[in-house]
Amino acid sequence: MFESAEIGHSIDKETYEKEVAVLREALLEAQYELKQQARFPVIILINGIEGAGKGETVKLLNEWMDPRLIRVESFLLPTDEELSRPPQWRFWRRLPPKGTTGIFFGNWYSQMLYARVTGEIKDSQLDGLIGDAERFERMYSDEGALIFKFWFHLSKKQLKERLKALENDPSRSWQLSEVDWKQSEVYDKFVRYGERVLRRTSRDYAPWYVVEGSDERYRSLTVGRTILESLQAALKRKDRPTPQPHAAPLVSSLDNKGLLDALDLSLSLDKDQYKEQLAKEQARLATLMRDKRFRSHSLIAVFEGNDAAGKGGAIRRVTDALDPRQYRIVPIAAPTEEERAQPYLWRFWRHIPARRQFTIFDRSWYGRVLVERVEGFASDADWLRAYAEINDFEEQLANYNIVLVKFWLSIDQETQLERFKERESIPFKRFKITEEDWRNRDKWDLYVDAVGDMVDRTSTEIAPWTLIEANDKRYARVKVLRTINYALEAAYGSSKKSKKD
Amino acid sequence: MFESAEIGHSIDKETYEKEVAVLREALLEAQYELKQQARFPVIILINGIEGAGKGETVKLLNEWMDPRLIRVESFLLPTDEELSRPPQWRFWRRLPPKGTTGIFFGNWYSQMLYARVTGEIKDSQLDGLIGDAERFERMYSDEGALIFKFWFHLSKKQLKERLKALENDPSRSWQLSEVDWKQSEVYDKFVRYGERVLRRTSRDYAPWYVVEGSDERYRSLTVGRTILESLQAALKRKDRPTPQPHAAPLVSSLDNKGLLDALDLSLSLDKDQYKEQLAKEQARLATLMRDKRFRSHSLIAVFEGNDAAGKGGAIRRVTDALDPRQYRIVPIAAPTEEERAQPYLWRFWRHIPARRQFTIFDRSWYGRVLVERVEGFASDADWLRAYAEINDFEEQLANYNIVLVKFWLSIDQETQLERFKERESIPFKRFKITEEDWRNRDKWDLYVDAVGDMVDRTSTEIAPWTLIEANDKRYARVKVLRTINYALEAAYGSSKKSKKD
Secondary structure (H helix, E strand, O other): OOHHHOOOOOOOHHHHHHHHHHHHHHHHHHHHHHHHHOOOOEEEEEEEOOOOOHHHHHHHHHHHOOHHHEEEEEOOOOOHHHHOOOOOHHHHOOOOOOOOEEEEEOOHHHHHHHHHHOOOOOHHHHHHHHHHHHHHHHHHHHOOOEEEEEEEEOOHHHHHHHHHHHHOOHHHHHHOOOOOOOOHHHHHHHHHHHHHHHHHHOEOOEOEEEEEOOOHHHHHHHHHHHHHHHHHHHHHOOOOOOOOOOOOOOOOOOOOOOHHHHOOOOOOOOHHHHHHHHHHHHHHHHHHHHOHHHHHOEEEEEEEEOOOOOHHHHHHHHHOOOOOOOEEEEEOOOOOHHHHOOOOOHHHHOOOOOOOOEEEEEOOHHHHHOHHHHHOOOOHHHHHHHHHHHHHHHHHHHHOOEEEEEEEEEOOHHHHHHHHHHHHHOHHHHHHOOHHHHHHHHOHHHHHHHHHHHHHHHOOOOOOEEEEEOOOHHHHHHHHHHHHHHHHHHHHHOOOOOOOO | OOHHHOOOOOOOHHHHHHHHHHHHHHHHHHHHHHHHHOOOOEEEEEEEOOOOOHHHHHHHHHHHOOHHHEEEEEOOOOOHHHHOOOOOHHHHOOOOOOOOEEEEEOOHHHHHHHHHHOOOOOHHHHHHHHHHHHHHHHHHHHOOOEEEEEEEEOOHHHHHHHHHHHHOOHHHHHHOOOOOOOOHHHHHHHHHHHHHHHHHHOEOOEOEEEEEOOOHHHHHHHHHHHHHHHHHHHHHOOOOOOOOOOOOOOOOOOOOOOHHHHOOOOOOOOHHHHHHHHHHHHHHHHHHHHOHHHHHOEEEEEEEEOOOOOHHHHHHHHHOOOOOOOEEEEEOOOOOHHHHOOOOOHHHHOOOOOOOOEEEEEOOHHHHHOHHHHHOOOOHHHHHHHHHHHHHHHHHHHHOOEEEEEEEEEOOHHHHHHHHHHHHHOHHHHHHOOHHHHHHHHOHHHHHHHHHHHHHHHOOOOOOEEEEEOOOHHHHHHHHHHHHHHHHHHHHHOOOOOOOO
16 A cells, blocks of 8 residues: 555656746635635645654645645644543534635544554554544535545655654654654554555545655655645536435335324323422432532433424423533524534534533534425435434444433424414514414424434434423423433443333 | 621512512513624623522523523633633633623632632732723623623621531532631631722622622522613613713824834845845744743734735745744634624634744734724724723733734835736736725725824733834845744743844
């Protein structure tokens, strides 16, 4: 895999200087065009052998291009805000907005290789991380991102010469990482694991470019030209290169019977039962949240449901039990400008709770496969790929000991009509009902299909959906609380869940 | 000051329940109206004696109002991301967006009182912090924010009873802070310093409300009614209650001679001088940035100047000297949606560098007294108050050992015309010139006035302006680099600056 990067490529000075003059102009022009179109971000991952010119290349790109449109992100030791969230969070928070370029000097690849070379993780864990990287890049590319992955290579002999040179030059010593590259054992391991990583993650949508690092001119020109050509091509394509879905979009179930039809919406609690059970479940939640074992967890509750199904009331019954410093409610409305400049899941990642915190999403990332699907805001390709992306996302949360509960509050059409009318007649509730709510009612069947597909495709062992029979608000509220309590107990108890509902 | 809060206020249950029903409805309605108008944020500061009902009140407000439109922010131990920036940063980053409510449970007042009561700081430092709070709140109010400051009070006797009750109730023990309130000495100090703080910071635009905490019903109703009435009044006022400036807006200097006229724009360097001096200053900067003493500093460089004065080129000569991980360039364009929902300075605070980092602002917070003044985007009152607000802001940076250099790159009208024409004729530069640039030229004199006033009012000992003669790009670039180097050396040397330029 690295053979062609050990043959001693080089370029003479004259050719270099002539080429660079043209290249710089073209790169700048492409950069401004990227900014103007603002359709997609560019991300450049810098990896490879120590001393092979990673740092110099990053510096050079900053000199050649307009540095105001580039952000170099280096990932040194994670901050404590980063350590208290899933490891992917620190990368998500620094993704470049559309129209700009992010250079990730240090990234998920350097982290996994460092961990493997130092023996911190085993092959099987490395493979897991490789899979994560693949899925992330697939998603990022589907969202339109242009991804470059450069691997700077040196033969063992070249490395030894470079290291000597670097050591004697204190102004460049920052280019040396913690791993002790002087040992040839490190080189061997790094190349071996590097190859494994590159082999698996070099894909059409995010290929690796292996660059021989020994000759500065060759190296620089190769990187510059690679970026320029792909960027120009991407700017010319007016559409995102999103592949059309192979399969037809999902179809309604043939017998017209859905998951939601199976719910017994007559379930209810009388006032006394409600009072007693609510108090009991609230006390239980308060205790569970103060349990020492919560220190190694955090909690996310997702509320989806029909309009007027009682999400707000159910949320309030949950928060009533808690210290207001323990939770945060994130109402999901239309994305802001900054959010629209990022991949779909970015605006949810930014609200992921730190350890020992509880975040309630009032509507959520499922918007893509619900309202965006039904209203046609997302293309078929986009919402169809969302199921798998969401499953990946939730797996990353679960791996970090985040307890995730997801509710669909379900009511029937008659109940909804009653509640709409009630809302219109009470002054302080009139803000809760809009024209749009009425329009959504006409799409009832489309939503039934969307919910059915959503549950079928995203109710997983690590993050199951709980359907809530919500015609009776009292029954719904108690079931919500009880479900959260079970989930916390299961998480405390063991990895084996004991669902009793 | 606390006399009326020790007389044993109380309200009977029946009155309370009747009033609360009405109050809750009205609060909800006001909240939705606030959201719809989205003109201003509401901030509620919670302070006072331990056990006087602070936590309970926060909880109650969450129950009464729509918790989706409230964010409770508690300020416990600062994270390391917070510790590596000026102390105000952690508050700025959590200010509620317009249309929403932030409850600051713990805030600048609790921090200063804690520090004073424990003896960490002296009276003079307390006074300094009081001044900071006053200036911040004045600014925040001028930006439209509705500010509530609640002080929950108990007499010493009442406190003792409450503490006993809290101790015996483990589910409420989270309400107890670290300070040992059981000692009556702590109470005395807290009340004494509390009074000093309240006296100074209770202002028309951000008054303190002292609430007797012993009777839960009295306390709750008082807080609820206070919020409701002020909020309703604020919602009715369609304009911000910004006072008109007392003085007339600034006028052109009577003899038509300004600061910029005094610059010798013929200053220049020939190619050889430039090459030599640039290399020297770049090497000096590289060394200074790697100096151990930089570890306790950070660096901000602000670039302002006429259109086409060469800001971009000067910035590039600075960054060429550095490791790309050492700096970040923040180009300031129109504020994003999220930024528009915050006070003016918010979008600059969010980019303040952490310790050992260097941020370059390509245009800056001075936009308010330059383009916004000249174009009429800001009212006279708004840009006139900006001078003092900016001075406060920069003082906070300086107090945290941030080295701040500010450049105005100055060219004359003929030079600008030449450069505009050149830009139009070169393909990859055409993105740098717009219709707006041509329009700005017609306002040359207005900008001259604005720059003069800006320098007069914001060139301070801690953050002086450096005017750069920029008709000759070479001269300008070297002077920029040299100025940054002087500033770093001065910061390393001592607090006494040795400006030699």
